[in-house]
Amino acid sequence: MKLYSAKQIYKADQISIKKEEIGSNELMERAALQLFNWMHLRMQGAPVKIHLFCGIGNNGGDGIALARHLVDHGYNLEVYVINYSEKRSKDFLINLDRLKDRKIWPHFMNSDDELPAIGREDIIVDGIFGIGLNRTPDDWVIKVIQHLNNSQAFILSIDIPSGLFTDQGPENFDAIIKSNYVLSFQTPKLVFFLPETGGFIEQWEVLDIGLDPEYLMQTETEYELIGKNEVLTLYKPREKFGHKGTYGHSLIVGGSYGKIGSVCLSSKAALCAGSGLVTSYVPRIGYTILQTALPEIMVLTDLEEKELTEIKFDIEPSVVGIGMGMGTSDVSIKAFASFLEQNKFPLVIDADALNILSKKKELLKELPEKTILTPHPKELERLIGSWKDDFEKLKKVKEFSKKYNCIVVVKGAHTIVVYNDKGYVNTTGNPGMATAGTGDVLTGVITGLLAQGYPALDASIFGVYLHGRSGDIAVESTGFQSLTASNVIDNLANAYLDLFKLPEQPVTEEENQSNQ
Numbered sequence: 001m002k003l004y005s006a007k008q009i010y011k012a013d014q015i016s017i018k019k020e021e022i023g024s025n026e027l028m029e030r031a032a033l034q035l036f037n038w039m040h041l042r043m044q045g046a047p048v049k050i051h052l053f054c055g056i057g058n059n060g061g062d063g064i065a066l067a068r069h070l071v072d073h074g075y076n077l078e079v080y081v082i083n084y085s086e087k088r089s090k091d092f093l094i095n096l097d098r099l100k101d102r103k104i105w106p107h108f109m110n111s112d113d114e115l116p117a118i119g120r121e122d123i124i125v126d127g128i129f130g131i132g133l134n135r136t137p138d139d140w141v142i143k144v145i146q147h148l149n150n151s152q153a154f155i156l157s158i159d160i161p162s163g164l165f166t167d168q169g170p171e172n173f174d175a176i177i178k179s180n181y182v183l184s185f186q187t188p189k190l191v192f193f194l195p196e197t198g199g200f201i202e203q204w205e206v207l208d209i210g211l212d213p214e215y216l217m218q219t220e221t222e223y224e225l226i227g228k229n230e231v232l233t234l235y236k237p238r239e240k241f242g243h244k245g246t247y248g249h250s251l252i253v254g255g256s257y258g259k260i261g262s263v264c265l266s267s268k269a270a271l272c273a274g275s276g277l278v279t280s281y282v283p284r285i286g287y288t289i290l291q292t293a294l295p296e297i298m299v300l301t302d303l304e305e306k307e308l309t310e311i312k313f314d315i316e317p318s319v320v321g322i323g324m325g326m327g328t329s330d331v332s333i334k335a336f337a338s339f340l341e342q343n344k345f346p347l348v349i350d351a352d353a354l355n356i357l358s359k360k361k362e363l364l365k366e367l368p369e370k371t372i373l374t375p376h377p378k379e380l381e382r383l384i385g386s387w388k389d390d391f392e393k394l395k396k397v398k399e400f401s402k403k404y405n406c407i408v409v410v411k412g413a414h415t416i417v418v419y420n421d422k423g424y425v426n427t428t429g430n431p432g433m434a435t436a437g438t439g440d441v442l443t444g445v446i447t448g449l450l451a452q453g454y455p456a457l458d459a460s461i462f463g464v465y466l467h468g469r470s471g472d473i474a475v476e477s478t479g480f481q482s483l484t485a486s487n488v489i490d491n492l493a494n495a496y497l498d499l500f501k502l503p504e505q506p507v508t509e510e511e512n513q514s515n516q
């Protein structure tokens with residue numbers, strides 16, 4: 001699913017109005033009706049107090065139009081207009097008049113007005129600012145926003161939590177509504193998925209307001225949201241006459257004394273992701289551990305007991321996944337550097353190998369094209385330097401990706417795979433995965449997919465999706481606290497099977513009767 005920018009949404013707006021020969025207020029009416037239907041379906045006329053807060057732009061206009069429908073259906077409603085500017089939008093004013101025709105008078109709130117009492121059982125609808133926010137709200141408006149956030153009432157936001165910019169980082173985190181539910185028009189917004197701002201959205205849903213499908217289809221976006229539909233097109237079925245040679249040979253290189261487990265995790269994950277063969281390359285201390293833990297895996301060892309001092313092998317792997325548990329001692333740095341200089345195989349680089357690259361940036365030019373780097377936030381910072389906000393971070397990652405022609409997997413709650421100017425935002429995974437070794441599993445999965453011939457970008461996107469989906473299936477039986485990296489590997493099979501599961505259909509009346 002594409003993630004459109006505010007500019008693109010405004011453009012879609014204009015094109016739809018022109019093509020359909022409708023007024024902009026008709027589009028607002030569509031939006032308001034969708035909002036109303038959503039609420040009415042869930043509330044069924046319940047007499048719960050609804051506090052509807054509107055701004056004076058089109059987000060406020062949506063709110064005022066929604067108010068009319070709620071009043072017409074007898075809801076218990078109080079409407080407030082946060083009067084933060086004189087420049088009321090045309091469609092806001094049209095809808096205000098329509099509301100006044102029904103003898104409903106909103107409370108117009110200005111800077112020195114008292115804040116209304118809100119019960120914790122009440123519902124707040126937030127239509128103060130939408131995608132038109134272009135500067136931090138005034139202090140008194142921030143106070144209103146804080147008041148709503150502190151009320152403990154359920155907050156339903158129209159289009160986007162008020163105070164959140166659509167395409168830039170926040171300047172003041174106190175100025176943002178903390179939404180329980182966002183009804184976002186036509187597209188979710190990128191900020192819903194970024195670490196700094198994602199916490200302001202508990203749940204979201206898209207309301208289709210019928211913007212021009214042709215424009216939406218043809219428009220390229222900087223970001224795409226990756227769910228099952230997107231990865232299904234990447235999936236490569238197994239061939240009937242395939243053999244283990246068809247599905248590639250993964251070489252997993254890493255480990256040091258006390259950290260052989262990371263290599264076990266990556267190697268097993270590569271195998272369970274479907275790699276035909278897997279070999280691990282570890283210090284000698286890892287030999288018995290790997291041969292005992294993973295009988296399917298072949299093992300090569302360094303001459304040294306406890307750390308890697310030389311990465312040399314006479315096999316021809318399809319791909320090398322390197323770095324987990326490797327350490328950054330001088331000898332291992334040297335071994336990694338001379339490996340890179342001679343290496344001709346595709347690479348997936350993680351953990352300490354990333355840290356070495358950060359220390360010795362001159363090695364970056366040795367990376368084969370489309371090398372995949374999988375940094376967590378701290379590793380990323382070492383690699384590209386610090387950032388002021390998530391948008392600057394993504395800009396820097398894109399520049400880095402272009403400069404070194406590599407794919408960067410920016411790990412997090414919503415991992416973003418970046419290649420050149422484009423970002424692919426993952427939707428699977430859960431906080432149970434914030435546990436030791438899940439990153440090693442991801443490296444193994446991506447390596448295993450590359451071995452099977454997936455192109456590097458597809459392997460990254462699909463690998464991140466599968467890894468998260470395994471975690472989501474695992475957590476159903478482990479709970480968040482007890483999920484382990486091994487559980488993620490154990491559920492890769494279920495993640496694959498889940499790709500082809502049809503969504504559960506509601507049981508029909510006839511089926512119900514025939515079952516009785």
Ligand SMILES: NC(=O)C1=CN([C@@H]2O[C@H](COP(=O)(O)OP(=O)(O)OC[C@H]3O[C@@H](n4cnc5c(N)ncnc54)[C@H](O)[C@@H]3O)[C@@H](O)[C@H]2O)[C@@H](O)CC1
Pocket residue numbers: 009010012013027028031055056057058059060061062084085089128129130131132133134135136137138158159160185186209211
């Ligand atoms: N295609 C769509 O998605 C549609 C969008 N509509 C609604 O229109 C919204 C966008 O409306 P607007 O463009 O009027 O903008 P907003 O309603 O988001 O903002 C209100 C206006 O206030 C001004 N402003 C921005 N920041 C301010 C600040 N800090 N203090 C004071 N004033 C500030 C801006 O000039 C802006 O026009 C969307 O979020 C959505 O709710 C709907 O009406 C229907 C169609």
Ligand SMILES: Nc1ncnc2c1ncn2[C@@H]1O[C@H](COP(=O)(O)OP(=O)(O)O)[C@@H](O)[C@H]1O
Pocket residue numbers: 375376411412413414415428429430431432433434435436437438439440441442
């Ligand atoms: N809250 C979360 N929601 C979803 N996925 C998460 C969350 N926390 C961590 N993960 C995932 O778990 C993995 C952690 O990787 P990493 O930090 O490298 O762990 P380790 O070094 O222990 O292997 C990443 O793939 C990340 O996206």
Ligand SMILES: [K+]
Pocket residue numbers: 059126127128129130157158159160161162
């Ligand atoms: K809003």
